[in-house]
Structures are given as C-alpha cells and as structure tokens.
Amino acid sequence: MIGLRGVRKTYGKVTALDDLELDVREGEFFCLLGPSGAGKTTTLKTVAGLELPDSGTVEIDGTDMRGVEPYDRGVAMCFESYALYPHRSVYDNLASPLRSPRYRVPPERARERIGEVAELLGISGLLDRPISQLSNGQRQRTALGRVLVRPARAFLLDEPLSHLDAKLRQQMRAELKAIGAVRRTTTLYVTHDSVEALALGDRIGVIRDGRIVQTGTREEIWYQPYDTEVARAFGRPRINLLPGTVTGGGFRSVDGKVELPLPAGAALPAQTNPPAQTSPPARVKEGTDVLVGIRPRDLALRGPGHDLTGTVYVSEVLGRSVEVTVRLGEQHVSLVAPRADAAGLRPDDPVRVTVRPESLLLFEADRPQCPGRRITP
Numbered sequence: 001m002i003g004l005r006g007v008r009k010t011y012g013k014v015t016a017l018d019d020l021e022l023d024v025r026e027g028e029f030f031c032l033l034g035p036s037g038a039g040k041t042t043t044l045k046t047v048a049g050l051e052l053p054d055s056g057t058v059e060i061d062g063t064d065m066r067g068v069e070p071y072d073r074g075v076a077m078c079f080e081s082y083a084l085y086p087h088r089s090v091y092d093n094l095a096s097p098l099r100s101p102r103y104r105v106p107p108e109r110a111r112e113r114i115g116e117v118a119e120l121l122g123i124s125g126l127l128d129r130p131i132s133q134l135s136n137g138q139r140q141r142t143a144l145g146r147v148l149v150r151p152a153r154a155f156l157l158d159e160p161l162s163h164l165d166a167k168l169r170q171q172m173r174a175e176l177k178a179i180g181a182v183r184r185t186t187t188l189y190v191t192h193d194s195v196e197a198l199a200l201g202d203r204i205g206v207i208r209d210g211r212i213v214q215t216g217t218r219e220e221i222w223y224q225p226y227d228t229e230v231a232r233a234f235g236r237p238r239i240n241l242l243p244g245t246v247t248g249g250g251f252r253s254v255d256g257k258v259e260l261p262l263p264a265g266a267a268l269p270a271q272t273n274p275p276a277q278t279s280p281p282a283r284v285k286e287g288t289d290v291l292v293g294i295r296p297r298d299l300a301l302r303g304p305g306h307d308l309t310g311t312v313y314v315s316e317v318l319g320r321s322v323e324v325t326v327r328l329g330e331q332h333v334s335l336v337a338p339r340a341d342a343a344g345l346r347p348d349d350p351v352r353v354t355v356r357p358e359s360l361l362l363f364e365a366d367r368p369q370c371p372g373r374r375i376t377p
C-alpha cells in the first residue's frame, strides 16, 4: 500500500508535485499516466525516498516514511535510464540484488527466481552475455528483471518498456502481469502511453501539472473521463469533440449543421474553475457552450441510433476495420467501421452515420489552460 498525502515538491521555480494525493492499494497494479513533465518520475522518486517532499507525507503500508532511508523503505525501483554492471553477465546482474545481505537467498532458490523472471522477460538465452553486448531493449529487460527478482513491499517502475519495439512491447505487456512477483506485489507503474495504461492498470491515475486529475478503473476513465483532456488522452483515433450549444431539445453544433439529442435535464455548473477531482457539473442550461464527445467506435455507418448526414472526407484501412473521416457541416469526425461497411466509399460520397445517444459524452467548452469538465447526465 502506498499513500501520498498533499505532497509538494518544487525545484526552484518549477512545481513538480502540487499537493499530490495518491493511494495505491495492497497488491494492486496502478498505472500513473501523464505527459512529459507532469511529475511522474518525481512521484516515484518521492516514494522511493530519492527525493524528499517540501511538504506532505508518503506512507508505505501505513507507515510514515519521514526519516526512513531509501534502502530501508523496502521498495524496488526501475528507472528508465537503467544502471547495470556493464562488464558482468546478465545472470550476475539479475543475481546481484539477491546477494545483498538483506535479500540473500540460497543459490538454488536464486537460480529458480532468476530463471522464472528471465523466462517471462524473454532473456533466458542471454544469461551468459555481458551487458555491454546487449541491445537497448535487452538491457531494459535485464534492468526490469533485476528489480523483479527480489521480494519487495512495492515495485516502482518508470516506463520499463519504453525501449522495446512495438511488437515486443505488446508481448511484454501481456507477460509482465503474469510474473508471480508482480501478481503478488503492489506496483506503481509510470507511463505516458495510454494503451499501456489501459492494458496493464488495475486502476489508472491521470497526472497533470503535478496533480492527480482522475483515478479510476479503465472503464471509469473511458466512460466517465474527468474532462476533455482525459478523454483526448485515451483512445486512437482520438475522441471527436464537436463544439456547439445546448438547445431546448439537445445539442446544436456551432455551424448549426449537426443536431443531437442529449439526456434530459439542465442547470449550469456551480463553479467554473474547480480544483482537480471535484465532482463534475450535473446539468447545463440552454445556450451553454459545450463540447459533445463521440468516440470513433461509437459512430457507425449502419445500425440503430440517431442519424447524421455528411460526406466522406478520407478513409484509411486499419487491418480489418477502416477509419473514415466524415465531414459534418464544418466539422470533421472520425469513425472506425468494419471493412465491409466502408467498402467502396470514395471522397465526397454522401454518407449516413449513426450514433446512439447514450454513448455521447457532454463537456463544458474548453477555455485557455482549462479543459472542459464532463457534464454528467
């Protein structure tokens, strides 16, 4: 269990962590997702004790870590820039944590552990090679292995798959959670890759400017994103966000060409510049500027739902499905359809698209530096 309470960390004028609150539950695989500079690495270092917060507290298994040295915190951390012994073999590097006085295990047991981890990380064939003769991806897997071989209260992993090519990365993603130690151990995993976060995280915390904007399961983050920026961060192609206003009957786009039904109800949000993690506004008044969010997979070229008419702008085959960009009035929206539905579509062809109103997301309009919050129906 890891808890950060009101953690603040500044470097000169830069605020890396801004009263950060975070709870990682016992045994959970928690993904911290955010763009570059959001404070992800600083969060990990603060938990590890490599950085000390200016204020706030870090707890591990309920114990306040103030005054506890990194080595005594019982966490194992893997950095993106990994420190391995270059002239020693992969085996020796993996074995080194198990030789330290605290984690020493009998050689037979060490061999077993190293074997399991190396197998799952796909480096069993490299155990005799010196690190200096490995590719970056192999080094990164060795560094990850070295963290996972020894028991820890928590694993802190900083983009541990970033140097792997796409295929290996996908494969490792699947294997990582199968490693016994990972299954049993609380893991805080940092990434800027939303696909990785969705694939791995039991829960995901979205960090922005040193604060947690939203914490939730993949379903919560997907179906109830806190604001437009969270919605944009998840899903490729990206969510479509159409600007417009709330009318008596629903939504009308800025150019007046797209009308959509919205769930009943209206009332303006109580506050306009909220601190992170306040509950979203419940309803909106007629005339309010909003953005309607439609995921590309929620738009279809056939099937039930509300009809919209437009013209094909461009289409691109993505394996078994096709991404079609459709011009709706002055807006472009992307949709992903089965190949059979999109066969024969040419640019400028008239096209009918359907959307089920229950899949629509409604947001306040974006303002400078302030992404619009989701409005709950």
Ligand SMILES: Nc1ncnc2c1ncn2[C@@H]1O[C@H](COP(=O)(O)OP(=O)(O)OP(=O)(O)O)[C@@H](O)[C@H]1O
Pocket: 011, 014, 015, 016, 034, 035, 036, 037, 038, 039, 040, 041, 042, 043, 192
């Ligand atoms: N040692 C340092 N000295 C000065 N500024 C720092 C230091 N470490 C981090 N920062 C600043 O703190 C902020 C948060 O950095 P951090 O490394 O935690 O972000 P991150 O989310 O891990 O980014 P990335 O994905 O690029 O690694 C950034 O603005 C960064 O420039």
